[in-house]
Amino acid sequence: MSLSAPHACLHYTQFDHSDMPVTALAKDYMHGQTTDRHSHPHAQLIYAVRGVMLVGTDQGQWIVPPSRAIWMPAHIDHWLRMIGEVHMRTAYIHPDAAPDLLTACRVVGVTALLRELLLAAINIELPSAADTRDGHLMQLLVDEIKDVQPFSLQLPNPQDSRLMQITKTLSQNPEDDTTVELWAERLSITPKTIHRLFFKETGMTFGQWRQQARLLTALERLAQGEKVLSVALGLGYNNPSAFATMFKRQFGVPPSRFFDELN
Structure with a gap:
């Protein structure tokens, strides 16, 4: 079973980028589906509530099992392959929202609080004001992402x-x-x-x-x-x-x- 980049790809529709500090998206995939190589102007925390993801960049490949996520900095070309049915929940972090976040791809741990914040974030209607409950929730999500712990699930190229x-x-x-x-x-x-x-x-x-x-x-x-x-x-x-x-x-x-x- 190869860890090389996929060839037959599912067309990937990028999330509609927002000026909000944080936005979130839910997307489900079937087993074996892949994305094209792509990048985003925002950083991402990519998490699967269910299933396992194989994520690749020019620097290496990562296996992302349940209770882990992958941090993907802005403007990094990457692709994903789904192992099993994958229910993906992704947070998009505006570069100005947290400039001190990780600058390299890393598999990171997902705490119970971070998981619940991600699940709540996908249901927040945009735009949301910073001084509202939804705004505070999104800021707490960023604060939790700042404290994530990396794991050794990388295969560097x-x-x-x-x-x-x-x-x-x-x-x-x-x-x-x-x-x-x-x-x-x-x-x-x-x-x-x-x-x-x-x-x-x-x-x-x-x-x-x-x-x-x-x-x-x-x-x-x-x-x-x-x-x-x-x-x-x-x-x-x-x-x-x-x-x-x-x-x-x-x-x-x-x-x-x-x-x-x-x-």
Whole structure:
């Protein structure tokens, strides 16, 4: 199952931009639907009440499971693919409303309060005055977004053409266990160069990047109801317990309980 950008896309209609500091939109998608590459003049907090989203930019890909959201700064080209039926709730933040918010894409936690604020925001009629109940609610939404905590659900994209050959293979075939030495031989460079470039361009070692690719693919497959054993074997693990140990080390719960914990 590939983490590469989608090709067959659902036409995306941008939300009608407003001069209001904060606006919100509800939109539902079927499994497998995708958006075209697009950007917005406003920053976004993109959250799925139901379902899982795969989000991609030129910098990387993110899996966004339930109880998580993705922060998307203004003017960043991005696309989304829906895993399962997705009920998306998005807040659009005017650049002048909170200039000190995150400046890079991040998967972030969604507190119970933030979730309820998002659900309330989509029902607010515009325009709303700042000194009204609705205006105060929207300001509280911005304040909650300022306090979101980031999570490590990113797979950063390298820009070096040689590394891109490696990451393309690992994204399309996460079970691939080709060693750094073999990759170095294929690419006519040294293993040391691969290690150095990986860390320089992604902030990860080769092994960490491959493990992250497997973890994000695992989340995508688990979200579609695939059994843990099948996921582990499909990712190249001969021993499912080794997969479960790696998964728990990263997310704090075993794969069999991940989506139960989030829900």
